[in-house]
Amino acid sequence: MARTRDAVEAADSEAADWFESLDPERVDLRDAAPLRAVMDAADELNGAVIDAKARLQEAVAGARAAGFSWGAIGMALGVSRQAARERFGERPARPR
DSSP: OOOOHHHHHHHHHHHHHHHHHOOTTTSOOOOOHHHHHHHHHHHHHHHHHHHHHHHHHHHHHHHHHTTOOHHHHHHHHTSOHHHHHHHHSOOOOOOO
16 A cells, blocks of 8 residues: 555654654553563464474475375374375466
């Protein structure tokens, strides 16, 4: 969404007014380390999930290349043959 020069200037002025209204005596100066720990843990978890998904995709591709059926792969995953195929099977090309 494009913004007009007036809208940008108004937002800039509003931000400057807010900044000037801050009272250092009333600002919450607690140590943010616990919040940083939450953010770091979430980042680590997200990275681990992405890595695990990639490993699972590779493992399924390897099982298929080794000749295992979608039924066997579904059983290993605890899902139906159809669910395994829908999740990991080749996706048809979209029409243009």
